[in-house]
Structures are given as structure tokens and as C-alpha cells.
Amino acid sequence: MGSPIPELNESPLLSEEAVTAYRENGHVRIPGLASAESIERIRPAVVETGARARFDHRPLEERDTYGQAFLQMMNLWTLNEDIQGFVHAHRFARAAAQLLGVEAVRLYHDQALFKEPGGGLTPWHQDQFYWPLETSQTITLWLPLVPVEIEMGPMSFASGSQKPGPLGDFAIGDVSEAAFQDRVQREGWPITPPDGLAVGDASFHSGWTLHRAGPNHTERMREAFTIIYYADGATVGALDHPARRFDRDLWLAGCEPGQPAAGPLNPRLG
Ligand SMILES: O=C(O)CCC(=O)C(=O)O
Structure with missing residues (x-):
């Protein structure tokens, strides 16, 4: 295990x-949320642990199309102590809580999203379609x-698209890309x-914000790391779609609909 990264315990107000x-x-984009040094220190652990966690x-x-968008390696915090410190960091959780306007958040899961050289577009989608929260x-x-x-495929967002909530029964793929492009x-x-x-x-x-990303036209891997949070106190929603049942089993194991979404993989943070 490496030495702790001090700034992860600090939480400057946004x-x-x-x-x-x-x-x-x-x-919202937050330039300099972390220092370049912190990211450079955690990167080797994410790359190495991600390679072990790769399943496709x-x-x-x-x-x-979905499979070509990125390699997806999940809950790396359960596999590496340095990544655990990063994912549980006060700095990131406080910022998330401040944006949501809540006292504390819980961790849903982390995932590394590596868009390979020549990797395809990330179709328009809503993340929360998958989440039983x-x-x-x-x-x-x-x-x-x-x-x-830009040539590596950073994200674009449809501003305000989170306001209506769920926009239809669209898993990420060619159909969501076409339907949401039209809707936007x-x-x-x-x-x-x-x-x-x-x-x-x-x-x-936000979980309901429509977003997409372009293809990676370069020879370099677009390495991104994501951490997903929800407001502490949220309960488990209906398991009314196979994707949401799958997610409950994976990230909210043991939590039933109507109960607090607060399983062993969902520490309270912030
Ligand atoms: O990294 C990407 O291309 C898409 C990321 C994404 O959809 C997400 O983090 O919700």
C-alpha cells in the first residue's frame, strides 16, 4: 500500500x-477538483487492478456498440487498498454531497471506463435507467x-435533460443513441x-442527465475513473427490469425494495 494522499481528506467548498x-x-465541470499529483499517484493502481478486473x-x-465504447472495470476499491482510500475520499464525497444538497452520500460503486484506441462512441443514455434507487x-x-x-472522446451532456426524470426504457446502445438524439x-x-x-x-x-461521448480517434487509451454516489437515506426501488435486478444483486446485495439502500458495499461518505 502506498502512503495516503493528504488532499483526499480535505474538502474545499465548491x-x-x-x-x-x-x-x-x-x-458541471470542476477544473482542478484534484491535483494532477494525486491522480498520477493513483493511476498505476487503477491500471493494474483494472487489468485484473477486466472481464470482456x-x-x-x-x-x-456498447462493448466498443469502453472497457468497464468495476468496484476496484474492493480489490486494492489505495483505490479504496481514493474512492472513499472525503474530498470527492463532500463535493458530491454539496452538489446534491444533502448531508452525506453513500457509495453505489466505482468503475474505470477505458475507451481504447479506435474505441467507438458512447451512445446517449441515462445512467439511472439501470439503478434500483x-x-x-x-x-x-x-x-x-x-x-x-477532444479526439479521445470526452463526454457531452444535454443540459436540463435530468429534469423530467426517466425518459424511457432504453438500455445503452444503438437504439438509445438514435432515440435520445431525436429527443434532445x-x-x-x-x-x-x-x-x-x-x-x-x-x-x-446527475443519474438522469442524458450524456454521450465520441469515439477515440487517437492511439492512446482514454483512461477515466468514475465514482457513483446517492443521497444517504435513499431506499431501494422496484426491481421491475432485469437490469435493475442485476444491479441490486451486484451493488445492493441483501437490500430489498423499500429498505434503505445501505448494504456492506455502500459506505456512508462525506
Ligand atoms: O466514459 C464514457 O464514455 C461515458 C461515461 C458514462 O456514461 C458515465 O460515467 O456515466
């Missing part, structure tokens, strides 16, 4: 502008581990264009 932008648009070993060209107070922190240029145009939700991020920059988006 600006009022950032909080207002998040609540209005359903997403098919070549890129044999995967479907009876709250709209859900939020994802997205942190690049390497500088991300019809509703006139402004699309935040993709922009490069430096190491230490981050974005947060």
Missing part, C-alpha cells in the same frame, strides 16, 4: 456558481487519469460540446 450550474443543467476479453471488432439524488464523478483531448433535438436541450480535460479536472452529472 463555488455557488458550480452548485447552481449543476442543479440547473444536471452536470473479446477483440474490439467482435463487440457491439428510489431517489433522483444520484450523481457520478468522472475523472480522467490522463489528459483527454425535439426538446431543444442545449448540448454541451465535448471539451478536453486536464489531469485533476473532473465532471459531475
Whole structure:
């Protein structure tokens, strides 16, 4: 185990502008949420642990659109103590709680999302379609581990699209890409264009915010790490879709609908 990263215990307040932008648009970018040094220190553990946790070993060209979007390696905090310290960090959880306007959050799960060289687009989707959580107070922190240029596929968001909540029964894929592209145009939700991020920059988006990312046109891996939180006190929602039952079994094991979403993998943070 490496030595602790001190700034992870510090929690500078986000600006009022950032909080207002998040609540209005359903997403916000926070330049320098972490120092480049902190990210550079955690990166080797994520890359190494992620390689062990990778479950899809098919070549890129044999995967479907979702599979080509990124390699997805989940709950790395359960496999590595340094990543545990990073995922449980006060710094990130406090920022998430401040944006949501709640006292504390719980961890849903982490995931590394590595868009490979030549990797495809990330189709428009709503994350919370998958989550059996009876709250709209859900939020994802997205942190690049390497500088991300526009050609590597950073994310775009449809501002305000979180407001209606669920927008239909669309798992991520070709159908969600087409349906939500059409919906975004019809509703006139402004699309935040993709922009490069430096190491230490981050974005947060709500579980209901429509978002997508372009393909990776470079020879470099677009390494991103995400941490998903929800408001402490939220209960487990209906298991009315196989995807939501799957997620409950994976991330909220032992928690039944109507009960607090507070299983052993969901520490209270913040
Ligand atoms: O990294 C990407 O391409 C998409 C990430 C995403 O959909 C998410 O973090 O919710």
C-alpha cells in the first residue's frame, strides 16, 4: 500500500456558481477538483487492478456498440487498498454531497471506463435507467487519469435533460443513441460540446442527465475513473427490469425494495 494522499481528506467548498450550474443543467465541470499529483499517484493502481478486473476479453471488432465504447472495470476499491482510500475520499464525497444538497452520500460503486484506441462512441443514455434507487439524488464523478483531448472522446451532456426524470426504457446502445438524439433535438436541450480535460479536472452529472461521448480517434487509451454516489437515506426501488435486478444483486446485495439502500458495499461518505 502506498502512503495516503493528504488532499483526499480535505474538502474545499465548491463555488455557488458550480452548485447552481449543476442543479440547473444536471452536470458541471470542476477544473482542478484534484491535483494532477494525486491522480498520477493513483493511476498505476487503477491500471493494474483494472487489468485484473477486466472481464470482456473479446477483440474490439467482435463487440457491439456498447462493448466498443469502453472497457468497464468495476468496484476496484474492493480489490486494492489505495483505490479504496481514493474512492472513499472525503474530498470527492463532500463535493458530491454539496452538489446534491444533502448531508452525506453513500457509495453505489466505482468503475474505470477505458475507451481504447479506435474505441467507438458512447451512445446517449441515462445512467439511472439501470439503478434500483428510489431517489433522483444520484450523481457520478468522472475523472480522467490522463489528459483527454477532444479526439479521445470526452463526454457531452444535454443540459436540463435530468429534469423530467426517466425518459424511457432504453438500455445503452444503438437504439438509445438514435432515440435520445431525436429527443434532445425535439426538446431543444442545449448540448454541451465535448471539451478536453486536464489531469485533476473532473465532471459531475446527475443519474438522469442524458450524456454521450465520441469515439477515440487517437492511439492512446482514454483512461477515466468514475465514482457513483446517492443521497444517504435513499431506499431501494422496484426491481421491475432485469437490469435493475442485476444491479441490486451486484451493488445492493441483501437490500430489498423499500429498505434503505445501505448494504456492506455502500459506505456512508462525506
Ligand atoms: O466514459 C464514457 O464514455 C461515458 C461515461 C458514462 O456514461 C458515465 O460515467 O456515466
